[in-house]
Amino acid sequence: MRNNKKGMEMVQVAILIAIAVALGLLFRERIMDFINATFDNLSSSGF
Numbered sequence: 001m002r003n004n005k006k007g008m009e010m011v012q013v014a015i016l017i018a019i020a021v022a023l024g025l026l027f028r029e030r031i032m033d034f035i036n037a038t039f040d041n042l043s044s045s046g047f
Helices: 002-026 028-044
Strands: none
Touching: 002 028
16 A cells, blocks of 8 residues: 555656646746846846
8 A cells, every 4th residue: 555655646746747847848938038038137237
């Protein structure tokens, strides 16, 4: 019974990772635009 619970935890972690990767791929453009804008603002402010 202990092995079954550990296996279920691994499945849950795998599903969460898959969801995170899918969201990252879906919003890749917006994320990159945000990161680029942030670094542009930092470099223009002389940080």
